[in-house]
Amino acid sequence: MVSGHAVGGLLGWAVEREVDDADMQPARFTVDLPRPTALAPIEVQTRVLRDGKRLKLVEASLEQQGVEVARASALFLRRCEQPPGEVWTEPVDMPPVPPDDEIANASLFVRTYGWGVPVQRPDPDWAATGTKYTWLNLEQPVVDGDPLTPFTRAAMAGDITASLANWGSAGLQYINADYTITLARLPEGAVLGMASHSHLSHDGVATGTATLVDLQGAVGSCVAVAVAHSGFNPPPA
Template sequence: MSSAFFTRKRDELVPAPHARGPWSPDMLHGRLLGGLAARALEERYAEPGLHFARLTVDLFRNSPMLPVTVETALVRDGRRIRVADATIATEQGVIGRASAVLLRQGEQPGGEQTIVTPAWEEPAPDGPPVEGQGWTPPFDLWRLTEWGAPGPGRVWMRDTHPLVEDEPVTPFVRAALAADFASPLSNVGSAGLRYINADYTLTLARLPEGDIIGLESTGHLSAGGVATGHVTLHDTAGPVGFCVVTAVANAAGIGGR
């Protein structure tokens, strides 16, 4: 993998130049903040038999390319549920927060489910992605449908940089990084992407297998400059979870929340 997005310096995580997002050259990418929150929560609260079933990431303030700190707090630790929070900050103050729900795994109930999300028929990519116009993402992105075309959008994606130097990207962190792409995939239109997301909520029935994650946009609603979008996440074995985002209308090239 290529160089990491962040390096450790005492209690801070210092961003590399490629940690910038598409809205502004001096703005940290929101997907990385979600990844850092997932990393800190997993490092502190993961336990065998406890599954990260939900991660909600609030991205309520843009941040320039400054060192980041992540603090965590345990909210509830019960027999079958554990809830924990993370706060993401720079020297300018708090820029985001996250909440995770971990559920105790057990025996799968019997019987057949009446509603089942089907696996998609898209094969895993067998070659390098084709570069598009505009911002080049610092991850591999295979667009399976035309960008902004009517109908559900589909992509495969793969992270090519470690999040933090000398650390592997875990399946949970990989899912958290990929989930932020729910906003552009579900909110893009014929005029391009005109919404910037304020949050995203990832839910997982299981962790993704392998290093490639697929996303399929399965819903968009908007009115008065406010949007909500929905995607299904897949790995090469089938669907793994969902992600819902909220977003606000944003002029091209302007990175304001």
């Protein structure tokens, strides 16, 4: 099975190729994961739903043997002058960025704090309660010969939201059904971080939220919907 972050990255790569205007900011990206994606040939299809002066709406889908396994919708908004005034928001305080040697040796998870399994490189000194964090190193391209863009990195990171927000005292008891990222700006660099903010669940249905950051600060928000799946463990990085 292909990991959800790779599926999201491929869908992000597909929708971004439909936008050739540098002033269009990817502002919202939603991924639906109705079926597992197998390690098999994938057909990618895209469609532009709206192409206006201030926004562009693009859809993409992944099919295997004629069956849709994943779908995405992306909203691009035209950048413009920033309005005056200050708007309150809760600050995000991330753990320190791991040293360069840890980043260089990480295939995905550089370090996790307050959650995770050994393949996710958890910090043993971080209590497994309260806010959970992770630093990610996103360098592996989803299409050979096509380096990751800032947007595809964000698209890949968004899939981690469900694991980050829904991890509890009994491990991860939920499996990702979809996720959405919203971006105020594009992230910079290959190292991205996430901080969980909430988990709500009832009758086996869960929703969780997180903030996405780069080394300069917060760039957007993430939300994921999940369904109970006892004994589920994320695939190794």
